[in-house]
Amino acid sequence: MMRGLILGLVLVLNAACRAPEYDRAAALVDQVDSDLANPDKGAALPFAQHARRHGPGFRQARLREASLWLELDELRRGALPRFSLLMQGTLQLRSDPAALELRGRNHAFVIEWDFVRALYVFFRRTPETFARLVAQDSALAVQEAEKDLLDQLAAALLADLDLERDALRLQAEQCLLQQMRSDLAAGAVAGAAVAEKESEHRRLQALTGAVRTLNAATWAKLSHSGGGAPVQPRPTITALLPVTRISEDAAQCYAGSALRARNDALHDIALGGLEAARIEKWLNLSGIVPNQLGSQNPARIELLLNLMVPLIDQGRGDRQVMQARIAVANALITAGDSRAAFLLAHARMRVTLAEAELEMLRPATPPATDDCTAVLSARQDDIARRRAALTAAHMRASLHLLCTPAASVPARE
Numbered sequence: 138m139m140r141g142l143i144l145g146l147v148l149v150l151n152a153a154c155r156a157p158e159y160d161r162a163a164a165l166v167d168q169v170d171s172d173l174a175n176p177d178k179g180a181a182l183p184f185a186q187h188a189r190r191h192g193p194g195f196r197q198a199r200l201r202e203a204s205l206w207l208e209l210d211e212l213r214r215g216a217l218p219r220f221s222l223l224m225q226g227t228l229q230l231r232s233d234p235a236a237l238e239l240r241g242r243n244h245a246f247v248i249e250w251d252f253v254r255a256l257y258v259f260f261r262r263t264p265e266t267f268a269r270l271v272a273q274d275s276a277l278a279v280q281e282a283e284k285d286l287l288d289q290l291a292a293a294l295l296a297d298l299d300l301e302r303d304a305l306r307l308q309a310e311q312c313l314l315q316q317m318r319s320d321l322a323a324g325a326v327a328g329a330a331v332a333e334k335e336s337e338h339r340r341l342q343a344l345t346g347a348v349r350t351l352n353a354a355t356w357a358k359l360s361h362s363g364g365g366a367p368v369q370p371r372p373t374i375t376a377l378l379p380v381t382r383i384s385e386d387a388a389q390c391y392a393g394s395a396l397r398a399r400n401d402a403l404h405d406i407a408l409g410g411l412e413a414a415r416i417e418k419w420l421n422l423s424g425i426v427p428n429q430l431g432s433q434n435p436a437r438i439e440l441l442l443n444l445m446v447p448l449i450d451q452g453r454g455d456r457q458v459m460q461a462r463i464a465v466a467n468a469l470i471t472a473g474d475s476r477a478a479f480l481l482a483h484a485r486m487r488v489t490l491a492e493a494e495l496e497m498l499r500p501a502t503p504p505a506t507d508d509c510t511a512v513l514s515a516r517q518d519d520i521a522r523r524r525a526a527l528t529a530a531h532m533r534a535s536l537h538l539l540c541t542p543a544a545s546v547p548a549r550e
Contacts, residue, residue: 158207172196205271208271219249272544280395300352380537489532493526494529496524496525
């Protein structure tokens with residue numbers, strides 16, 4: 138009866154140990170597995186939705202979040218007692234008569250519990266701090282995927298403008314070549330000059346062909362980054378990331394950002410590690426509850442406490458404390474470095490945005506007098522303004538992403 142009671146208790150406690158963090162991780166991994174197994178699923182979605190659902194960068198962000206949830210699950214459940222069933226026996230091989238026999242069979246039910254870790258986890262709110270880290274780190278992983286997709290889209294749209302510009306140049310050169318051939322027939326230009334122009338035209342044709350190939354490869358890479366998302370009609374930056382307003386105050390932007398919240402959580406975790414190291418330097422308490430369930434032993438439960446106070450530990454405790462202090466210092470240094478890099482990136486984006494907005498207002502160049510270049514100069518002005526508008530939209534969206542606000546911590550179910 139005692140044996141059944143203990144086994145029932147184990148099953149109940151094992152079910153109670155099931156943590157929502159593990160379930161969240163499993164749901165994320167299942168979603169990625171399902172998407173990989175069904176690559177055509179959701180093919181009719183618009184570019185932005187398709188990319189966020191099926192893009193490899195966003196899938197990696199989900200897997201990153203799943204890994205963090207598993208770490209939090211390990212932290213929470215690692216503070217709970219560990220139940221084990223130990224089975225022992227002696228295997229004998231005899232030659233006369235030949236036989237293989239298992240004798241002395243016995244079973245042991247064992248509970249192991251690290252009390253110091255349990256107290257630290259349950260009373261120092263370490264899991265709650267780590268949950269903050271999970272939320273912010275996951276938000277930053279999505280932000281990184283969004284930024285990579287945004288940069289690739291901007292590069293692809295710029296590649297379209299480059300192709301259009303080179304096609305115009307080729308058209309103008311073709312016009313000039315036709316004029317020179319007419320002048321050659323009239324005897325107004327030397328044949329060597331026409332031959333040189335024809336050679337230049339062929340090189341420009343080769344360049345335009347190479348640019349066209351690069352353009353196709355750029356859009357193919359963008360489609361891949363969007364999980365096979367359609368790129369016709371061409372997606373736009375405003376459709377990918379609608380921006381209503383951007384923050385002009387970099388310090389204020391950083392103060393409310395996911396990056397700042399992540400840095401704060403890392404610092405708090407490092408401080409907690411230092412506190413735990415100082416406790417473990419002087420005390421290590423654990424418990425084992427062996428329960429012999431062999432046929433020759435009556436069922437009983439005993440508590441074996443191991444209280445270890447280091448006397449000469451070869452400096453192990455001091456090294457643990459010092460390593461924890463190093464972790465705290467590194468957390469502070471990293472936070473300072475990331476803040477400085479954040480402010481610099483914000484300033485550079487603001488400058489690029491201002492330059493692009495100024496370029497959009499630049500007056501058109503005077504029209505050329507040559508018939509072949511008149512249309513070219515007008516179209517080039519239009520391309521330059523569209524390039525500036527594209528750069529401005531890119532920078533606004535980048536600033537919007539940079540100032541991604543701190544993520545809320547999911548409630549524990």
